[in-house]
Amino acid sequence: MDLALPLDSLHRELGGRMVSFAGYAMPIQFEGIIAEHNWTRTQAGLFDVSHMGQLVFASADDVALETLLPGDITGLKAGVLRYSMLLNDNGGILDDLMVTRREDDLYMVVNGATKHDDISVFRAAGLNPQYRDDWALLALQGPLAVAVLERLAPGVGSLSFMRGGAFALLGVPAWISRSGYTGEDGFEISVPNDAVEPVARALLTHAEVRPIGLGARDSLRLEAGLPLYGHDLTPAITPVEAGLAFAISKRRKVEGGFPGATHVLDQLLNGAPKCRVGLKVEGRLPAREGASVVAAEGVVGTVTSGGFGPALGAPIAMAMVDAAHVADGTALGIDVRGRILDATVVPMPFFPKSYVREGAPR
């Protein structure tokens, strides 16, 4: 039996089609994936991501966290988010996550399907994070998100990408960061469970805001080239293979000291045997997760997620491919039900990101 999230009844009232996801009943779509996708690219989409795990660590846990993650946590400044990964002893990815240093603690958001395993890993390392399932998490994403949220929480527009702060939202204490999983400008908003429905309803009263389901969340992140845990990232894939070497902080590259560091740093210097790439697929037939990627010598990789990019109007895919075939422009084939589709390795994102970075004009 799926668990109900705090917005369950609102999703149903709004006509959301509920599916089972990460142990919860969640809306896959409201009016339709393509319409919701394009709405988020042009207006503002409201996503319920309360299934994700919100964890709070003591500030002094930063040193211990660095034994589990390849990110610079001790050097993280207050109000700054860092994308990082929980690694196993082989350098394989157990989860990807966001960690923020706040005034009095470290705040972490991990994937919903992996949160309980993550907590076990933290506990085994002697850490005892608070699991805040009394908090809900919303994402407001799209070019008009800042204008809408500024009306409810004045000052949020002064945050730049990957920065967060404490705000009052309808009189409720909220932790708001300028971040997301769509490639668009936008915010993630953490509020107590009992306040999330009034906050969601207040956001939805603005004409620019519509509710968006998991389906468009997936197509948006795919177009943005953002990997999905459990599909593009697994315990058998290292950060280097995943194309996420940027998340290994400079100091950690020198010092190591994270799980699998020897292996991961060797890959960083000498290359990895395989790599996550973006593939643009000819025609209109989407290539899905699990499809074989082929070259003249045979199978050279596997599609890890793929589908139709609504804003691009074309099929796109991410694949884990042997290192000999990962250069941009490489022609490959994808086997879809015995038919070989022409595909080309292309840089990601497929669709340009619209983040408001620090120092950029507002």
Add this chain to the structure above:
Amino acid sequence: MTRYFTKEHEWVDVEGDTGTCGITSYAQEMLGDVVFVDLPAPGRVLTKGGDAAVVESVKAASDVYAPVGGTVIEVNADLEADPALVNTGAETGGWFFKLTLSDASELDGLMDEDAYKAFVATL
């Protein structure tokens, strides 16, 4: 002309020994935005309940089964340029393929429209 329905949400219109097949409005609603329809080649022999086509929505690929057995004689060429016809007219302009029925007795046991509506109401 008589229209029959399957529990897998396909329909077939039968006129003489020719059947026109598609998926139901309920099915397209469940699938969401259709972006590609992989149709069987004319000449292919389909068996009742066997794989006939694949519908690709934004989210997933779904198999479509032959409501009756037969030989494919024509596919809906409009679906190549406009796969969303399946969403806008699943039971009209969004038909998939026509076949020559191999055994009309296979229609026995399929549902008529009222029975299908009653079936969908139980889902």
